Amino acid sequence: MADILSVENLTKTFKSGNRELTVLDNVSFDIEEGSTATIVGPSGSGKTTLLGLCAGLDVATSGTVSLNGIKLNALDEDDRAFTRNQYIGFVFQNFQLLPTLTALENVTVPLELRGEKGYREKAIDLLTRVGLGDRTDHYPSQLSGGEQQRVAIARAFITDPKILFADEPTGNLDEETAAQVEALLFDLNKQQGTTLVMVTHNLELASKTERILKIKGGKLVDDQKSVVA
Ligand code: ADP
Numbered sequence: 001m002a003d004i005l006s007v008e009n010l011t012k013t014f015k016s017g018n019r020e021l022t023v024l025d026n027v028s029f030d031i032e033e034g035s036t037a038t039i040v041g042p043s044g045s046g047k048t049t050l051l052g053l054c055a056g057l058d059v060a061t062s063g064t065v066s067l068n069g070i071k072l073n074a075l076d077e078d079d080r081a082f083t084r085n086q087y088i089g090f091v092f093q094n095f096q097l098l099p100t101l102t103a104l105e106n107v108t109v110p111l112e113l114r115g116e117k118g119y120r121e122k123a124i125d126l127l128t129r130v131g132l133g134d135r136t137d138h139y140p141s142q143l144s145g146g147e148q149q150r151v152a153i154a155r156a157f158i159t160d161p162k163i164l165f166a167d168e169p170t171g172n173l174d175e176e177t178a179a180q181v182e183a184l185l186f187d188l189n190k191q192q193g194t195t196l197v198m199v200t201h202n203l204e205l206a207s208k209t210e211r212i213l214k215i216k217g218g219k220l221v222d223d224q225k226s227v228v229a
Contacts, residue, residue: 157194
């Protein structure tokens with residue numbers, strides 16, 4: 001399989017006052033299409049920053065991120081947003097659902113951003129697949145954390161992304177709910193071939209992925225490949 005994501009010499013520096021903080025330092029790796037990977041490392045090591053750069057939510061100070069052959073850094077903000085909507089799904093630790101929209105309306109948002117209509121059936125189908133067919137008209141405040149995360153996953157998958165980025169997708173969930181959400185993500189990877197790149201503190205989750213990238217002090221210090229059953 002070809003690489004869907006190529007990260008080359010990625011460096012990110014934040015300025016605060018007249019001080020500069022290098023959060024990512026010359027990070028390079030490739031991710032094969034259809035594979036699963038986790039990014040692990042201590043708090044503050046740059047994992048979330050790296051995921052955001054890979055997903056085009058922010059741009060690097062230097063280096064490149066190529067997604068499906070498209071260099072994200074070379075795009076202006078509108079084109080990056082367009083590319084995100086075409087190829088990428090993103091799941092946040094704290095779900096980030098819109099509180100004034102129902103579960104169904106939250107799931108259809110990415111397709112409305114495309115200017116397309118008539119995706120009610122696809123959204124209902126996805127909500128049913130994540131086990132929430134009877135919760136489509138509930139608002140986020142009426143759903144448990146695990147249910148909200150499943151809505152967020154349905155929203156991330158409604159565009160049939162080639163790659164899903166997830167930042168601590170199970171971090172705010174109890175053990176049992178985390179296991180359900182984890183199983184759902186791996187099922188979607190298997191059924192749809194969606195590449196999965198997740199940031200996690202959970203080493204058990206990491207051990208289930210084919211690739212473990214370890215970040216420490218902004219540097220890639222380990223890159224393990226394993227065969228996962
Ligand atoms: P991790 O996900 O590994 O916990 P982060 O990527 O969130 O690490 O953060 C890495 C470092 O970058 C931290 O020291 C954090 O304070 C700093 N940082 C992250 N975002 C910003 C920002 N927008 N401005 C300044 N510093 C930031």
